[in-house]
Amino acid sequence: MTISTTRAHMKIDVLLGLQWGDEGKGKIVDVLTPNYDIIARFQGGPNAGHTIEFEGKKFILHTIPSGVFNKHTINIIGNGVIIDPHIIHKEFRNLSSHGIHTENNLLISRKAHLILPTHRMLDAASESAKGKSKIGSTLKGIGPAYTDKIGRNGLRIGDIESEGFMQKYGHIKAKHIQLMGLYDFDYKRNKIEDLSFEEYEKAWFAGIDAIKEYTFIDSEYYINGALDSGKRILAEGAQGTMLDIDFGSYPFVTSSNTITSGVCSGLGVSPNKIGEVFGVFKAYCTRVGGGPFPSELQDDDGKRLRDEGREYGSTTGRPRRCGWLDLVALKYAIMLNGVSKLFMMKTDVLNSFETLKIGTGYHYQEKQIDYIPFEYNETSLVPVYTALEGWHQDICGIRTKDQIPEILADYVKFIENETAVPIGIISVGPDRSQTILR
Numbered sequence: 360m361t362i363s364t365t366r367a368h369m370k371i372d373v374l375l376g377l378q379w380g381d382e383g384k385g386k387i388v389d390v391l392t393p394n395y396d397i398i399a400r401f402q403g404g405p406n407a408g409h410t411i412e413f414e415g416k417k418f419i420l421h422t423i424p425s426g427v428f429n430k431h432t433i434n435i436i437g438n439g440v441i442i443d444p445h446i447i448h449k450e451f452r453n454l455s456s457h458g459i460h461t462e463n464n465l466l467i468s469r470k471a472h473l474i475l476p477t478h479r480m481l482d483a484a485s486e487s488a489k490g491k492s493k494i495g496s497t498l499k500g501i502g503p504a505y506t507d508k509i510g511r512n513g514l515r516i517g518d519i520e521s522e523g524f525m526q527k528y529g530h531i532k533a534k535h536i537q538l539m540g541l542y543d544f545d546y547k548r549n550k551i552e553d554l555s556f557e558e559y560e561k562a563w564f565a566g567i568d569a570i571k572e573y574t575f576i577d578s579e580y581y582i583n584g585a586l587d588s589g590k591r592i593l594a595e596g597a598q599g600t601m602l603d604i605d606f607g608s609y610p611f612v613t614s615s616n617t618i619t620s621g622v623c624s625g626l627g628v629s630p631n632k633i634g635e636v637f638g639v640f641k642a643y644c645t646r647v648g649g650g651p652f653p654s655e656l657q658d659d660d661g662k663r664l665r666d667e668g669r670e671y672g673s674t675t676g677r678p679r680r681c682g683w684l685d686l687v688a689l690k691y692a693i694m695l696n697g698v699s700k701l702f703m704m705k706t707d708v709l710n711s712f713e714t715l716k717i718g719t720g721y722h723y724q725e726k727q728i729d730y731i732p733f734e735y736n737e738t739s740l741v742p743v744y745t746a747l748e749g750w751h752q753d754i755c756g757i758r759t760k761d762q763i764p765e766i767l768a769d770y771v772k773f774i775e776n777e778t779a780v781p782i783g784i785i786s787v788g789p790d791r792s793q794t795i796l797r
C-alpha cells in the first residue's frame with residue numbers, strides 16, 4: 360500500500376557531542392552550514408563554548424548557533440535553551456564588531472527560559488556549599504535556571520513582552536535571595552565576572568533591551584512548518600552525552616538532555632522526524648570539571664595531549680583533563696543517540712605519538728566488562744587498552760581522503776569496526792578548511 364501526500368518529508372539532522380563536551384561541535388556545524396537552511400540549538404546555555412576558526416579569525420559562541428557565519432542561514436535558539444541576556448548581548452556586540460549582524464537571521468523561541476543574575480549567584484552558592492565534591496560547574500547559572508524551569512517557577516523569553524515582567528522578576532529574585540540565606544551565601548559580597556550584583560543586574564537588563572530587537576517565535580510551529588516546506592535543518596547540540604542529566608556520570612553532569620531525545624523536547628519535533636545523527640568525538644578524550652574519567656592520563660602523555668591539543672576550556676579557560684579514547688563510553692553514546700555517522704576531531708593532536716591506546720573494556724569487580732556500570736567512578740573502573748601504532752607524521756595539511764596515511768586509515772578502520780558506524784569526517788586542525796570528508 361502506498362500513501363501519497365503532497366508534503367515534503369524533510370527530517371531534521373542532528374549534530375551532537377559523544378564525550379564530555381568540547382569535541383569540536385562548533386567547527387563542524389560551521390563546516391556543514393552551507394548544506395542547511397536553518398541551524399537550531401536545542402539545549403544548554405552559555406555553559407557551552409563553541410569555537411569557529413576561518414580566514415585567520417576565531418570566534419567563541421556560547422548561546423548563538425554556529426551557523427551565524429553564513430548569511431544565508433537562519434539560526435534558531437530553541438525552547439530547550441536557557442539564555443543569559445548579558446552573555447548573549449556580549450555575543451551580539453562581538454559579532455557585530457566583526458561585521459556580522461545577527462538581527463535578521465537569528466530567531467529566538469518565546470519558550471526559551473532566562474538565566475537570572477540570582478541564578479548565577481545560586482550556582483556559586485551551591486558549588487561552594489558542596490566543597491570538595493563540587494561539580495565544577497561553569498558557574499553560568501545552568502543548574503539553578505533549569506531547576507526553576509522544571510519546578511515551574513521560570514521566566515521565559517515570551518514574558519519579556521508581558522506587562523507583569525518586572526513584577527515576576529522581582530518575585531523570583533526575592534525567592535532566590537531567601538534561598539541564598541539557607542546557603543549562608545551573601546550575594547552582595549560576591550561578584551559575577553568582576554561585576555557586583557547590582558552592576559550585573561544592570562548589564563542584564565541592558566541585555567534584555569538588546570534581545571527585544573530580535574524576533575521571538577513559536578519555534579515549534581516555525582520548525583515543523585519549515586520541514587513541511589522542504590527546508591533543511593540541522594540541530595546543534597551543546598555539552599556531550601557523558602554530561603547528559605539522565606545518562607551521564609550523575610551527579611557530575613549538566614542539567615539538560617544533551618542526547619538526540621533532547622532535540623524532540625528542545626525544538627518540538629517528533630521522534631519520527633529525526634534524520635541523520637552526526638556524533639562528534641575527539642580522537643582521544645577530555646573532560647573539564649569534576650567527575651569520573653576512567654581513561655584519564657596523569658602522566659606525560661596526558662600533559663602532551665593537553666599541550667598539543669591546547670586543551671583549555673573555551674568558556675572558563677580551565678585546563679581540560681586529558682586521556683585516551685574510551686570506546687566503551689563512545690559505544691554507549693552511539694547507542695543512546697542513534698548515531699548514523701561519526702565525525703572524528705582533533706586527529707592531528709596525536710601526530711607526535713609513536714603508540715596510541717584505545718580503551719576497549721574495563722576491569723570492574725574482578726571481571727572484564729564492556730558496558731558503563733551504575734557505579735561509574737575512577738576507582739572502580741580500570742580501562743583495558745588496545746595499543747595501536749601511531750602515524751607519527753604531520754597530517755594538518757591533508758585535505759583529501761586519498762592523502763590519508765595508511766596507519767591513520769587503520770586507526771579509523773579499528774574504530775569503525777568496533778562501533779559499526781562509518782566515520783564521515785576526519786578533522787585535522789581548528790580551521791574550517793582543515794577537514795577531510797570521506
Ligand code: GDP
Nearest residue numbers: 381382383384385409410673705786787788789
Ligand atoms: P565544542 O564545544 O564542541 O564546539 O568545542 P570547543 O570549541 O569548546 O573546543 C574544541 C577546540 O578544538 C577549539 O579550540 C577548536 O578550535 C579546536 N579544534 C576543533 N577541531 C580541531 C582539530 O581537528 N584539530 C585541532 N588541533 N583543533 C581543533
Ligand code: IMO
Nearest residue numbers: 380381406407408495496497597598613647648
Ligand atoms: P560545550 O557545548 C565541556 C561541564 C562543566 C561541569 C559540568 C556542569 O562547549 O561542549 P554546568 O555549568 O553545565 O552546570 O557544568 O558540565 N560542562 C562542559 N564541559 N563543554 C561544555 O560545553 C560544557 N558545559 C558544561 O565543566 O563539569
Ligand code: MG
Nearest residue numbers: 381408409673
Ligand atoms: Mg566547548
